[in-house]
Amino acid sequence: xxxxxxxxxxxxxxxxxxxxxxxxxxxxxxxxxxxxxxxxxxxxxxxxxxxxxxxxxxxxxxxxxxxxxxxxxxxxxxxxxxxxxxxxxxxxxxxxxxxxxxxxxxxxxxxxxxxxxxxxxxxxxxxxxxxxxxxxxxxxxxxxxxxxxxxxxxxxxxxxxxxxxxxxxxxxxxxxxxxxxxxxxxxxxxxxxxxxxxxxxxxxxxxxxxxxxxxxxxxxxxxxxxxxxxxxxxxxxxxxxxxxxxxxxxxxxxxxxxxxxxxxxxxxxxxxxxxxxxxxxxxxxxxxxxxxxxxxxxxxxxxxxxxxxxxxxxxxxxxxxxxxxxxxxxxxxxxxxxxxxxxxxxxxxxxxxxxxxxxxxxxxxxxxxxxxxxxxxxxxxxxxxxxxxxxxxxxxxxxxxxxxxxxxxxxxxxxxxxxxxxxxxxxx
Amino acid sequence: xxxxxxxxxxxxxxxxxxxxxxxxxxxxxxxxxxxxxxxxxxxxxxxxxxxxxxxxxxxxxxxxxxxxxxxxxxxxxxxxxxxxxxxxxxxxxxxxxxxxxxxxxxxxxxxxxxxxxxxxxxxxxxxxxxxxxxxxxxxxxxxxxxxxxxxxxxxxxxxxxxxxxxxxxxxxxxxxxxxxxxxxxxxxxxxxxxxxxxxxxxxxxxxxxxxxxxxxxxxxxxxxxxxxxxxxxxxxxxxxxxxxxxxxxxxxxxxxxxxxxxxxxxxxxxxxxxxxxxxxxxxxxxxxxxxxxxxxxxxxxxxxxxxxxxxxxxxxxxxxxxxxxxxxxxxxxxxxxxxxxxxxxxxxxxxxxxxxxxxxxxxxxxxxxxxxxxxxxxxxxxxxxxxxxxxxxxxxxxxxxxxxxxxxxxxxxxxxxxxxxxxxxxxxxx
Numbered sequence: 066x067x068x069x070x071x072x073x074x075x076x077x078x079x080x081x082x083x084x085x086x087x088x089x090x091x092x093x094x095x096x097x098x099x100x101x102x103x104x105x106x107x108x109x110x111x112x113x114x115x116x117x118x119x120x121x122x123x124x125x126x127x128x129x130x131x132x133x134x135x136x137x138x139x140x141x142x143x144x145x146x147x148x149x150x151x152x153x154x155x156x157x158x159x160x161x162x163x164x165x166x167x168x169x170x171x172x173x174x175x176x177x178x179x180x181x182x183x184x185x186x187x188x189x190x191x192x193x194x195x196x197x198x199x200x201x202x203x204x205x206x207x208x209x210x211x212x213x214x215x216x217x218x219x220x221x222x223x224x225x226x227x228x229x230x231x232x233x234x235x236x237x238x239x240x241x242x243x244x245x246x247x248x249x250x251x252x253x254x255x256x257x258x259x260x261x262x263x264x265x266x267x268x269x270x271x272x273x274x275x276x277x278x279x280x281x282x283x284x285x286x287x288x289x290x291x292x293x294x295x296x297x298x299x300x301x302x303x304x305x306x307x308x309x310x311x312x313x314x315x316x317x318x319x320x321x322x323x324x325x326x327x328x329x330x331x332x333x334x335x336x337x338x339x340x341x342x343x344x345x346x347x348x349x350x351x352x353x354x355x356x357x358x359x360x361x362x363x364x365x366x367x368x369x370x371x372x373x374x375x376x377x378x379x380x381x382x383x384x385x386x387x388x389x390x391x392x393x394x395x396x397x398x399x400x401x402x403x404x405x406x407x408x409x410x411x412x413x414x415x416x417x418x419x420x421x422x423x424x425x426x427x428x429x430x431x432x433x434x435x436x437x438x439x440x441x442x443x444x445x446x447x448x449x450x451x452x453x454x455x456x457x458x459x460x461x462x463x464x465x466x467x468x469x470x471x472x473x474x475x476x477x478x479x480x481x482x483x484x485x486x487x488x489x490x491x492x493x
Numbered sequence: 494x495x496x497x498x499x500x501x502x503x504x505x506x507x508x509x510x511x512x513x514x515x516x517x518x519x520x521x522x523x524x525x526x527x528x529x530x531x532x533x534x535x536x537x538x539x540x541x542x543x544x545x546x547x548x549x550x551x552x553x554x555x556x557x558x559x560x561x562x563x564x565x566x567x568x569x570x571x572x573x574x575x576x577x578x579x580x581x582x583x584x585x586x587x588x589x590x591x592x593x594x595x596x597x598x599x600x601x602x603x604x605x606x607x608x609x610x611x612x613x614x615x616x617x618x619x620x621x622x623x624x625x626x627x628x629x630x631x632x633x634x635x636x637x638x639x640x641x642x643x644x645x646x647x648x649x650x651x652x653x654x655x656x657x658x659x660x661x662x663x664x665x666x667x668x669x670x671x672x673x674x675x676x677x678x679x680x681x682x683x684x685x686x687x688x689x690x691x692x693x694x695x696x697x698x699x700x701x702x703x704x705x706x707x708x709x710x711x712x713x714x715x716x717x718x719x720x721x722x723x724x725x726x727x728x729x730x731x732x733x734x735x736x737x738x739x740x741x742x743x744x745x746x747x748x749x750x751x752x753x754x755x756x757x758x759x760x761x762x763x764x765x766x767x768x769x770x771x772x773x774x775x776x777x778x779x780x781x782x783x784x785x786x787x788x789x790x791x792x793x794x795x796x797x798x799x800x801x802x803x804x805x806x807x808x809x810x811x812x813x814x815x816x817x818x819x820x821x822x823x824x825x826x827x828x829x830x831x832x833x834x835x836x837x838x839x840x841x842x843x844x845x846x847x848x849x850x851x852x853x854x855x856x857x858x859x860x861x862x863x864x865x866x867x868x869x870x871x872x873x874x875x876x877x878x879x880x881x882x883x884x885x886x887x888x889x890x891x892x893x894x895x896x897x898x899x900x901x902x903x904x905x906x907x908x909x910x911x912x913x914x915x916x917x918x919x920x921x922x923x
Contacts, residue, residue, distance in 0.1 A: 082517050089523030096530035103537070107877045286880060292819050293873050300870045308870070314907045318914045473518045 101447075106290065112451045114294050118301045119339035121165055125302050128161035162302045180366075187367040191393070196259065198396060203255050323469065330465045331458075338458045345422065346376040349383075349413070353390065356409045360402050362394055379457050380437050383414055432460060537882070544883050549725055551890040553732040557740075558774035563594045564737050584738075591737045595730075609805075616802035758905075766901045773814070773865060773893060776857070781811040783856070784818065784848060788825075791844050795837050797828065813889060815869045816876055818845070867893075867900040875899065 101108045136157060301308070309328050316324045350373025357365035372386035387410055394403040432440075440460035444452030516524070540547050567590035571581060581589075736743070744767070748760045785808020792800035803825050810821035822845070829838045875896040879888035 082520070086517050086520040086523070089520045089527060093523050093526050093530070096527060096534070100530065100533065104878060104881055107874070107881060110877060286885070288823065289816070289820065289880065289885075290877065292816055293877050296816060296819070297870060297873050300868070300873070304868070304870070308868075311868075311907075314910060315903065317910060470519050470522075477518055 098447075109448065109451055110290055110294050110297075112448070112455050114297045114301065115335065116339060116454060117294070118298045118305070119335050120343055121162075121169060121298070121302060122305075122336060123340055124165045124169075125158075125161050128165050129158050132157040132161055156303075159303050162299060165302075166299060183366055184370065187364040191364050191367065194396070199259060199262075200255055203258060204251070207251055207254065327465065327469065331462050334461045334465070335458045338461075341422065342377050342379065345417065346373045348421075349373060349376045349386075349417065352413055353386070353410065356406060357390070360394075360398075360406055362390075362402070362406065363397055364393060368393060378453055379441070380434060381441065432457070432464065436460060540882060544887060545725070548883060548887050548890050549729055550732070551894050553729045553736060554770070554894060555774060555890065556729065556733045557736040558770050559778060560591075560594050560598060560733070560737060561740075561771060562775065563598070564590050567593050587738055591734055594737075595734070609801075613802060613805065616799050620799050620802060762901065762905055765905070766898065769865070769867075769897045769901055770894070773867075773897060776860075776865075777812050777814060779860065780852060780856075781808045781817075783852075784808060784811045787844070787848060791841065792825070795829075795834075795840065797825075797832065797837075799828065803828070813876075814865075814867075814893060815872045865897075865900070867896045871900055871903075872896045 309325075309332070312328060313321055313325045350369045353372040354365055354369030357368055362368065368390050371389050375382040375386035375389070378385070387407065390410075391403050391407060394406060437457060437460065441453055441456045444456035444459065446452075448455075564587070568583075568587050571586040571589055572583070574581065744760075744763050747763065748756050751759050785804050788807045789800060789804035792804055797803070806824060807818070807821035810817040813820070822841070825841060826838055829835060829841065872893065876888055876892040879891045879895060882888075883891055
């Protein structure tokens with residue numbers, strides 16, 4: 066057998082191997098995608114459950130420690146201690162989860178009773194102000210167009226494009242050029258513009274929330290999903306560590322170490338990420354609220370809340386938060402205030418990104434910002450807001466898997482080469 | 494798999510050399526995942542195509558296990574009867590037992606329907622009548638305007654715009670002065686809170702009416718007994734009869750259809766499934782009866798209207814494990830929240846907690862003696878999956894058969910791996 070022949074055979078095999086690997090990987094991705102699409106509501110529910118579970122995991126762990134400490138004190142008490150020792154099935158973890166759950170939902174209820182009036186009030190006020198400013202701006206724009214471009218241009222544009230049937234008559238009466246826009250027409254045009262803008266805003270907002278989970282309609286299946294979510298996150302919190310052990314048992318003996326490693330790293334990535342994002346979000350929201358209050362920015366509370374929520378999104382969150390804040394400031398206050406607020410925010414962000422974030426989130430991610438933005442885009446396309454929230458941990462999970470697979474391939478190749486060397490020695 | 498494919502020739506001449514894997518590790522793992530996905534898709538398509546039949550089979554399985562204990566008991570009694578010193582044959586005894594159980598069960602059910610149905614129906618009618626009134630207590634009188642389908646945000650901003658336009662006409666500077674802003678705050682504050690709230694309640698009432706009409710048509714469907722539902726019902730009864738009569742033979746037949754080396758394992762699996770299913774149905778029925786009865790007493794003590802209706806609903810939903818009792822609690826809590834003593838909710842919740850503790854630590858170990866192989870998470874997930882797959886009725890019927898099959902499969906897979914591990918370990922030690 067000549068050398069070139071064997072070379073070409075192994076070459077062909079290499080290509081086939083690569084093609085097969087690529088093809089099967091793609092097929093797996095497509096299949097998983099189809100499964101997720103089919104069970105979209107369930108996947109969205111699971112995503113929510115994972116987020117809530119990891120948010121509450123830290124407090125539950127803390128509470129469990131506290132209960133264990135307390136019970137170690139109380140077992141020495143005469144009657145109570147006897148009772149505790151007699152019921153070995155009573156689980157401190159379950160008690161901790163119950164306490165944290167109750168506290169969490171009570172907190173949410175009380176918080177919404179306390180803050181929602183303030184928030185709706187501020188939202189209403191702000192939207193009114195924005196509306197007035199929009200009106201002013203459109204007034205100016207129409208006058209400017211009448212003066213500089215030609216009388217009635219704007220009217221013609223609107224009459225041709227977007228108007229509702231009921232207003233069509235008003236505008237079509239004067240389609241003749243050369244006449245300025247009348248007050249009535251102006252009103253119609255402004256109304257159309259604002260309605261369209263609002264419609265788009267609402268479409269955008271509703272696209273953020275997965276439909277099947279929105280409980281606004283109070284539908285039966287919505288209730289059931291909500292209940293299922295509550296129960297699932299309760300059981301995940303109470304039984305999480307056991308679930309991992311049980312899951313590992315599913316895999317064949319050979320793959321157990323690997324699967325345990327994978328599950329562990331997913332858990333760590335998720336925990337660190339969600340804990341970190343929530344802590345940083347709270348901190349940033351509070352800080353920005355204080356800053357806004359110091360500079361007497363209107364709607365400080367609302368803007369702080371928006372900032373805290375936006376901060377939950379990695380990388381892009383800060384930009385969204387500061388853009389909203391600066392827009393409001395520029396609309397209401399002199400530009401110098403905007404510059405000052407931005408400076409304060411910038412200093413804080415620098416400290417946060419370089420000192421706080423690595424401490425809180427840790428170095429589990431190790432992803433390049435480009436990868437982060439790409440994964441955010443993909444996940445947003447697939448699952449909306451929920452996808453954006455979960456994009457980073459998912460990306461780092463994929464990262465872990467790819468690294469593991471590369472390691473395995475490298476090991477295999479190494480073994481193969483060793484074998485070939487031995488074979489050649491044998492031939493020699 | 495790698496044996497069938499050609500190897501590089503220079504390696505072929507030395508049998509001691511390790512053969513290069515034709516498939517890379519990644520593609521091997523991928524193929525396994527692909528096979529699982531393919532199986533899942535095929536199963537999904539099949540269930541999707543045959544939803545009604547699958548639901549029927551699930552319903553007959555559930556009914557079988559409901560009646561199973563009674564049939565066994567009756568058979569035991571009948572076998573004791575001797576006619577001219579000769580015992581009845583097992584098959585005949587079993588058939589008689591099944592027929593007797595059928596007669597008793599459906600007789601009792603009919604009597605129960607005639608006894609309980611009239612008061613229940615009155616309560617249902619009253620309930621359906623009064624619920625919108627309860628809710629509309631919270632709706633301000635001019636709800637005709639909110640009922641039309643305008644988006645809350647758009648309406649809100651439009652209203653506030655109208656206001657600001659009026660103010661602008663009055664004076665050019667009113668918008669920016671401090672005084673008018675505070676006035677506007679109060680205006681907007683009252684404006685913003687009501688529309689959203691009104692709209693939500695109007696939506697709930699509309700949804701409720703929609704459901705009520707759907708429920709009405711459903712009852713009408715069942716009542717008019719269309720041909721297909723009659724066929725399904727009769728088939729279910731026949732299926733249940735044969736399942737009760739020939740259950741053991743069926744199991745043997747299924748086992749014998751497999752290759753010999755898998756027979757023992759499959760039989761073990763089926764027995765385990767049977768035990769699991771029996772435990773679940775028995776336990777859940779018992780618990781639903783108990784909790785429904787206790788809830789009735791509690792609601793009577795609290796003096797709530799519709800106590801019978803609510804506790805029957807609670808008992809029925811409690812048959813579903815994990816998620817059921819919570820669904821049953823929803824109307825009770827809603828009604829209590831709108832009643833004159835909203836704090837009674839706490840009492841109901843405490844009673845439920847006490848019952849849960851009693852059930853877990855005392856009733857369950859004493860009466861059922863056996864735990865489920867199904868983790869609550871598995872059950873909830875399969876319920877949600879069935880909700881997507883087959884709707885609400887389908888998920889009620891399918892979820893716990895599915896969950897128990899999955900649970901038992903998982904348990905046997907785990908056990909097989911454990912035994913493999915033992916073999917592995919002993920080989921290593923040798």
